[in-house]
Amino acid sequence: MPETDLDLLIKAAQASGEIAKTFFQNAPKTWDKDDNAGPVTEADLAVNTYLEDVLRTARPDYGWLSEESLDEPERQSSEYVFIIDPIDGTRSYIEGSRTWAHSLAIARDGRITAAAVLLPMRDMMFSAALDQGALLNGETLRVSSQKGFERSEILATRPVLEPHHWSTGTAPQFSRHHRPSLAYRLALIAQGRFDAMLTLRPSWEWDIAAGALIVSEAGGTISDKTGTALKFNNVDPRLNGVVAAGPNLHSEIIGKLAAA
Structure with a gap:
């Protein structure tokens, strides 16, 4: 075979x-x-x-x-x-x-x-x-079923908390964690060890591509920071940020981010 x-x-x-x-x-x-x-x-x-x-x-x-x-x-x-x-x-x-x-x-x-x-x-x-x-x-693997920011464990860098990223001008309260590898962060979301992953700056496709499929095949939702589905092999291989989470929490995060 x-x-x-x-x-x-x-x-x-x-x-x-x-x-x-x-x-x-x-x-x-x-x-x-x-x-x-x-x-x-x-x-x-x-x-x-x-x-x-x-x-x-x-x-x-x-x-x-x-x-x-x-x-x-x-x-x-x-x-x-x-x-x-x-x-x-x-x-x-x-x-x-x-x-x-x-x-x-x-x-x-x-x-x-x-x-x-x-x-x-x-x-x-x-x-x-x-x-x-x-x-x-x-x-x-299966993603977390967590709903609501207040009880969420989220992988994000400190700049994600900056007020201009959020529609209310203030970042929601959540427990912030960090891992240096973006691929590992996404894999941890698929594993259900954390509830969401956010990166709001332009992100290289090679950091995201493998983890994106692992998240979605574990039942999660992954998109850019506007909620648009990710597409790969772009002329400019950078994505407009990344949001990965279980479906309910993903929708809540996208709803609270400021318009890009």
């Missing part, structure tokens, strides 16, 4: 974890990207090289979008495209934290169809295929 796209992503993520571990806490070489785009390490580049070789060899007709590769306009004409973040949470990786992840996804005509998010140092493999549910290490 031919290897499915999800099987391909899972195997590639697992191999990526082994590569990243060889550099982890071993003083990897580190550089700062241009335009204050953040750090990159030799581990990011090694994983990216491996993934581009293995994935594009397996699916030569698929387009390619990765944080650590030059963008190729040709991906716009591809029915399928890989959307990859070799290491999501590079700053945490450099600091020796265990909350970095490999985020691998495939989009078809703008919609994610297969996804894998692996946290190698936590032995957590989140995965999903379109219309087949979401899993963590083989166990089915």
